[in-house]
Amino acid sequence: MALLITGGPLYTPRRVYDPGAVLLHGGVIRAAGAVGSFPTPAGAETIDVAGQRIIPGLIDLHLHGFGGHDVMGPGLAEVIRALPAHGSTTFLPTTVAAPLDHLLEALQAMAKVLDEPPVGAQVAGIHLEGPWVSPVRSGGMRAECCYPLNQPDVERCQVAAHGKVRIITLAPEEGQALAVIPWLVEQGIIPSIGHSDADYDTVSRAVALGLNHATHTFNAMRPLHHRDPGTVGAVLDHEAIVAELIADGYHVDPAAMRLLFHAKGVDRVCLVSDAMFVAGLPPGEYDWNGRRLVRAAETSRFLDGALAGSAMVLNQMLRVIVEKVGLPFADAVRMASEVPAGVLGLRKGRLAAGCDADVVVLQDDYQPSLTVIGGQIVYREGRTRI
Ligand SMILES: [Zn+2]
Structure with a gap:
């Protein structure tokens, strides 16, 4: 049956219709488009x-867990079920650096969930955040689990992950x-620079070979110096690179976020949550693979105070972009829907004819009242008038 969602400002790629309908x-x-600008079939619900905002479903390219569940195992199923209530309709479960046998086991468990996924957010593939990163820029990951990249290890991971x-x-x-990047591109795998100490010239060589994405820009990267632009300078300078940004207001200062938008434009930046399993849990101290994590109101940190992923998902990051950074809401939405959809080549992320029917209705507090995925209502909150 057809479904018409109507009566609130509607965010299409290039304009806002108020009131709009989809x-x-x-x-x-x-x-x-605008209410009344197209016919509604008889019998449509x-x-x-x-008056609530109607936006495309949010797409998160980088998420480690949510609601007490880590994606590196059967808990992935619970994350899939939980995310629609928070506006994310598509995501890439993201692994962390681990010994290769542990990683292969985790990928097998994830692939098992994905072969018969529960009702919930769609998974558009798996993001391997390491282990092939720099121990010098390991950030929250264990330096001893960072290894030099080689193609056979990638192939083993891809087999364990059922090609996902x-x-x-x-x-x-x-x-x-550098030698493996062209092969990754051929395989349809997006190479993303991150946890890297590369200088500008090395990044430029990687871009010439097909590198076109950057993992949580600014964080765990060789920083920008005006005589040594480093990894950050290269990410800002190379138009080919779409830059992930953890927009929780803690990983990157709002002024640095504005510099990123000035350098690249919002069409080359995508918001990512980097959420840990503590996102969606109450504040407190939690165990994470033998390490303690302190989940405060808006952050997830190790006991030494270092940030350990984030404690929010994308709907709350829209609020940060609007209220702390000062960008229009429409730009925030685009960076969390249209841009990541473009990275993955999906017909999603836009409220436009022909795109997948992934729609979110947001209340003033940025919590969804309604989430539709593939045309099916998967989440509905009591305050919606139906
Ligand atoms: Zn991460």
């Missing part, structure tokens, strides 16, 4: 959202990374 049928968007590896975070200066 018509979904057969899993795709049939029409989107209509949901009037009473989609992004690999790597340090181009380590191992055979």
Whole structure:
């Protein structure tokens, strides 16, 4: 049955219709625009959202866990179920550096979940954040679990993951990374620079070979100096690179975020949560593979105070972009939907005819009241008027 969501400001790629409406049928968007600008088929279910914002489903390319569950195992199923209530409709479960046998086991467990996924957010592949990164820039990951890259290890991971590896975070200066980048691109795997100590010239060589993505820009990267632009300078300078940004307001200062937007434009930046399993849990101290994590109101940290991933997902990052950084809400939405959809080559992330019917209705507090994935209502909150 067709579904019409109507009665709130509607965010299409290039304009806002207020009040707008979007018509979904057969899993795709049939029409989107001003209320009354297209016919509604007889018998369509209509949901009037009473002034709440209608946006595309959010797409998170970098998420480690949520609600007490880590994605590196069967807990992935619970994360899939939990995310729609927070506006994320597609995501890439993301691994952390681990001994290779442990990583292979985790990928097998993840692939098992993904072969028969539960109802919830869609998984568009797996993001391997390491282990082929620089021990010098390991950040929250264990330096002893960072290895030089070689193609056979990647192939073993891809077999364990039933071919679902989609992004690999790597340090181009380590191992055979530069030689492997063209092969990754051929395999449809996106090479992403991250946890890297590469200088500007090494990044430029990687870009010439096909590197086009950067993992949580600024964090765990050789920083920018005006006589040594480093990894950060190269990410800012190379238009080919889409830059991930952890927009929780703690990983990157709002002024540095604005510099990133000035350098690249919002069309080349995608918001990522980097959420840990403590996101969605109450504040407190938690165990993470033998390490203690302190989850405060808005952060996740190790006992020494270093940030350990984030404690928010994308809907709350929209608020940070608007309230702390000062960008328009429409730009925040684009960086969390249209841009990551473009990275993955998906017909998602836009409220436009022909795109997948992934729609979120946001209340003033940035919590969804309604989440639709592939045309099916997967989350509905009591305050929506139906
Ligand atoms: Zn991460």
